[in-house]
Amino acid sequence: MSRIGKRPIPVPPKVTVTISGQHVAVKGPKGELSRTLPPEVEVVQEGDTVLVNRRNESRPARQRHGLCRTLIANMVEGVSQGFQKRLEIQGVGYRAQVQGRNLVLNVGYSNPVQIEPPDGIQVAVENNTNVIVSGIDKEIVGNTTARIRAVRPPEPYKGKGIRYAGEVVRRKAGKAGKK
Numbered sequence: 357m358s359r360i361g362k363r364p365i366p367v368p369p370k371v372t373v374t375i376s377g378q379h380v381a382v383k384g385p386k387g388e389l390s391r392t393l394p395p396e397v398e399v400v401q402e403g404d405t406v407l408v409n410r411r412n413e414s415r416p417a418r419q420r421h422g423l424c425r426t427l428i429a430n431m432v433e434g435v436s437q438g439f440q441k442r443l444e445i446q447g448v449g450y451r452a453q454v455q456g457r458n459l460v461l462n463v464g465y466s467n468p469v470q471i472e473p474p475d476g477i478q479v480a481v482e483n484n485t486n487v488i489v490s491g492i493d494k495e496i497v498g499n500t501t502a503r504i505r506a507v508r509p510p511e512p513y514k515g516k517g518i519r520y521a522g523e524v525v526r527r528k529a530g531k532a533g534k535k
Contacts, residue, residue: 384435
């Protein structure tokens with residue numbers, strides 16, 4: 357039995373969960389999210405908690421049990437509190453700024469790189485080197501952050517590039533030099 361799948365999902369007071377068959381919709385103060393779940397799991401609402409159960413003991417049902425519980429829990433957390441990820445830009449002359457909705461990165465290329473965030477995602481910049489990506493959908497926040505990081509991933513020799521906040525980049529020694 358999935359340990360994660362067995363745990364009930366607490367629903368905060370300002371959040372409503374609507375279940376119709378395999379379709380789950382969650383509405384809260386920050387917005388609304390919905391998702392259609394696979395047929396191997398069933399979702400039941402009991403009072404102010406939501407439970408995810410398996411319909412049978414098949415392998416796909418066991419695989420998706422914990423996943424579906426986590427997806428619903430992330431939807432509930434997203435509409436009540438939201439998610440955010442932070443990026444750090446390191447390198448001489450590397451910086452970021454927001455123009456309108458777009459994020460403009462100057463990270464060593466001949467032209468600045470413009471990234472347009474998807475709907476529902478907000479991008480903010482602190483001190484020209486810290487980028488904050490926030491929104492209600494954890495998946496889209498993570499994908500947007502990964503797209504920004506992929507513009508200039510941190511390199512192992514000087515450590516320059518865009519990295520997640522708190523990410524440790526293993527450094528390599530450079531050339532040994534002539535003897």
